Amino acid sequence: MDYLSELESKSIYVVREAYSRFKDIGLLWSMGKDSTALLWICRKAFYGKIPFPVIHIDTGYKFKEMYEFRDRLAKEWDLDMRVAKNTVAIEAGMGPHVGSKIDCCNSLKTQALKDYLAELNLKAILLAIRRDEHGIRAKERYFSPRDEDFKWNYEDQPPELWDQYKSSSEGSDHVRVHPMLHMTELDIWRYIQRENIPTNLLYFARDGKRYRSLGCECCCAPGDSNATTIEEVIAELETTNISERSYRAQDKEDAYTMQKLRSLGYM
């Protein structure tokens, strides 16, 4: 079996394991390349009929192209599409220009997720985070419990041996399932290329710039690039020495922003 197929097989196994163990699960989809690849893997795992909701945590600050992408694919793929928003905080004026990035992410992303999970009473959620994105995410488990305060106890994580994962959400608010942990940025692009997965045009260069990583429009910056096709993106990534999240504003706020955010329930 070739390497990409090995990676895909592991991801499908983890997704199926989560559904078998928990049944009441959801998939977080940000319309970025990673979560769209995970959505694709879920379609493969369940033969086109994903048996759980696909959830977009909408801060209201996403790129216009991401909303269009979401609506198109939700229709084409007949997804059980849900949109979660912390309307109370947004109406109260919370946003990226008020306070710190931690406060804004916490309020508009983490709190929105918290409220929505409580509403749907989900036992587990699938997320497309990867180990190579950030050193804190490199510490993660495939099945990672969150307590009733949504906190991640990174100092005492459950052991995981031989595809035996945390099998119950007892004692936790929910379990985060990370089927793509083992894939790198380059693996994702090669997988997108092989499978012909729809990809947001923001990832491709316009006027000498493209986005490596997508989040809220105000907190993402494009980098220099002339890559206008998947092949060119792959060629660029094979030689770059710039990290993927170097253009994400919240990562620059403090060396431990990601750790703080994740310990409070961020993705």
Added chain:
Amino acid sequence: MEKENFKIVIVGHVDHGKSTFIGRLLYDTDSIPPDKIEVIEQVCFELGKPLEFAFITDQIREEREKGITIDTTQIFFYTDKRDYVIIDAPGHKEFMKNMITGASQAEGSVLVVDANEGVKEQTRRHAYVLGLLGLRENIIILNKMDLVNYSEETYNAVKKEISEFYKSIGIAATYVIPVSAVVGDNIATKSEKTPWYDGPTVIEAIDSLKKHDDIENAELRFPIQDVYNIDGKKIVVGRIESGQIKDGDQLFLHPGKREVTISEILEFGHEKHSADCGESTGVTLQGASDVKRGEMLSGRNSSPIETTKIHGTIFWMFPMPIKVNQTLAFRCNTQEVPCRIAVIKKRIDSSTSALLEENATTLGETEVGEVIIETDQPVLVENFLDIPELGRFVLEWREIIVAGGVVTG
């Protein structure tokens, strides 16, 4: 041509330099983006420290402030020959469950030994776990050679001690390499300070480790993960752990050796008529009315061992000791059944491999037991040396994984 990939775990006693070694390895091969180095330099400056290579993997604030690795990390590293996943493992005894989590995913290992301190308790315990996990591709590095003046005599003495321990537990190391992770000797480039050493650098040694794909030619073992009803079809899904399947194969469904035939092999969006070892796939079956998770498909000429009595070797990872006949859960592949440890034939100290007690009644944290496990229902297993994917299991107590083990008979 696609580059081969390989997963290596870095193990060893606390403070022997595992994380620093990994950081140096990545730094010397330009595997860390400059912007990430800048962040680490800034953190070190604020802590009043020189550049700490260990901070490349020790990313949690508490790890950096205390100077210890708490949990395993996986980081990606590339040579001209291969793409690697490097798994950093904590060295403290209290973090053994995290060490085993990391090591259980590896295909090879590097044991880091401080040449100045020599072989210590966790050095041996980690080596013992590598043996239990059946890792065949192993390297030993004797670190901090700068602190012993690059002494050949010290190198030989420590090498002898650790090599003898490896031999006593039935594993082997291809190379024993003198290095200094802090200075960079013999990591990516040969050091002039060890002219008496004529072996490879660490990069060369890692590149020489071999992949073992023996399982691809073994008998069919297809454990069932779930069953889906989609568009009027009952699709049995799972991952093929050994062997292959094709349309029309006549198989057994275990337990019970029910005769079934593969009607279709299904992949979303593609036509499929066969599937290989390692693939997560789905099939429809003729001859099976009620298929469940935990059951297993095999060829008709070879069946898994069906038993309620498993002879195994286990590593107890939980602070609370286990007692004989205490109720646990046995989890092997997709199977999960209640069980108990009926007999602890031997209780072993994993840091010395010494026998502590025969016919013991309890097993404590970090102890190894040669045991007989009795399950409430029959399970389907294999000897770990024959088909590892069906020969390794975990034990659970109140939904907490408390031990890992291998089937020995």
